[in-house]
Amino acid sequence: MRRLATPLVPRLAVLLLCLAMPVASGACGETQRPDGGTGLLEAGVQAPKLEATAHDGTELTLGSLAKPAVVYFYPADDTPGCTKEACAFRDIWSEYEAAGVMVIGVSTQDNESHREFAEKHEIPFPLVADTDKRWATAFGVKLRGGYAARVSFLLDRDGKVVEVYPGVDPGVHAREVLDDAAKL
Structure with a gap:
């Protein structure tokens, strides 16, 4: 005993x-971030300067977007919650465009998976393949079984984190972020 x-x-x-x-x-x-911090980035800090080529060929450089942006992390393409969230952003995409707010989806799947997902659901915004988990780690997003947790970050035009949304409701999140972005 x-x-x-x-x-x-x-x-x-x-x-x-x-x-x-x-x-x-x-x-x-x-999550231990490369900047020495731990956990999710907090409002008021500069977003990491990351680069990627999205599924649609869009070249992205955070810190050089010169417009507000939503960077949302999601676990996997074509799963119920992730599809609901992506489609919610898609459904009010014209309002995001009118407000001058960019949307960037990020998951650890590859660009082929993102292309198929975007084509199937007519996703009009770039999806980043974070296969090396660099984006998730830099933002402090937890990874479970290699998949990113569902969390979003609203960045202002200078690339500073304005809001952090952990544990979002995929069905209403797109509207919530757009309402917050309108206040910028």
Whole structure:
């Protein structure tokens, strides 16, 4: 019985420490960012200067967009929640264009998967293939089983994070972000 109790004590101590520490502290599984921080980027900080070629050939350089942008991370193409979220952005795409706000979807799948997903659902905005998880890590987005958590970031025209949306409702999120972007 003593052998069973001994390993439990250290695990229990770690669990208690995790519960006692703030989530943003970086303890207990928060993503370590390349900038030295942990967890999700917070409002008020500059977004990382990342580059990518999206599924549709769009060359993206964060920090040089010169317009507000939504960078939304999602787990996987063509799954129910991710499809609902992408289609919600698509359905009010003309309002995003009129407001001058760019939408960028990011998942860890490759560009071929993104092309098929975008074609099937008529997605009009760029999808970034974050196969090396550079974007997710730079934004502090958790990865589970190689898939990014669902979280979005609203950036102003200078590339500064204005709002962070963890754990979004895929069906109403697009409207929520557009309403916030209209205040910029």
